[in-house]
Amino acid sequence: MRGLVFVALLAVACSSEVRAQDAAAGEKVFVVCKACHQIGDNAKNVVGPVLNGIIGRKAGSVPGYAYSAANKDSGITWDEPTFREYIKDPKAKVPGTKMVYAGLKDEQKISDLLAFLKQFDADGKKK
Numbered sequence: 001m002r003g004l005v006f007v008a009l010l011a012v013a014c015s016s017e018v019r020a021q022d023a024a025a026g027e028k029v030f031v032v033c034k035a036c037h038q039i040g041d042n043a044k045n046v047v048g049p050v051l052n053g054i055i056g057r058k059a060g061s062v063p064g065y066a067y068s069a070a071n072k073d074s075g076i077t078w079d080e081p082t083f084r085e086y087i088k089d090p091k092a093k094v095p096g097t098k099m100v101y102a103g104l105k106d107e108q109k110i111s112d113l114l115a116f117l118k119q120f121d122a123d124g125k126k127k
Contacts, residue, residue: 026116029109036099039117041124048099053122054078055114059094070096083117084110 036048043050049065060072086093089103
């Protein structure tokens with residue numbers, strides 16, 4: 001019996017640590033995204049659209065950005081599960097997207113990135 005308890009405790013101790021979403025860590029992840037996207041008060045569409053208020057927004061709906069037909073016609077409304085799937089492999093989720101990004105596979109970094117993005121409302125103000 002003690003052996004079983006020891007094995008269970010060892011398994012718990014050796015399991016990878018799962019952290020909550022961390023917006024500060026997500027801001028560091030966003031550095032890669034900055035090559036194409038902006039967020040915040042003065043954000044503008046550049047290579048990619050502004051990401052203000054992305055969670056809850058319909059895909060292909062930022063005014064003034066020339067989306068691919070694939071993105072505009074995807075029928076996606078961005079929520080956490082959809083964003084997670086998309087950011088892992090954009091071309092698999094939306095074939096024909098203009099987004100040239102291989103994808104982010106690390107679940108914790110995705111969680112942190114979401115925490116960072118969710119701070120900004122549609123006007124780029126921090127909530």
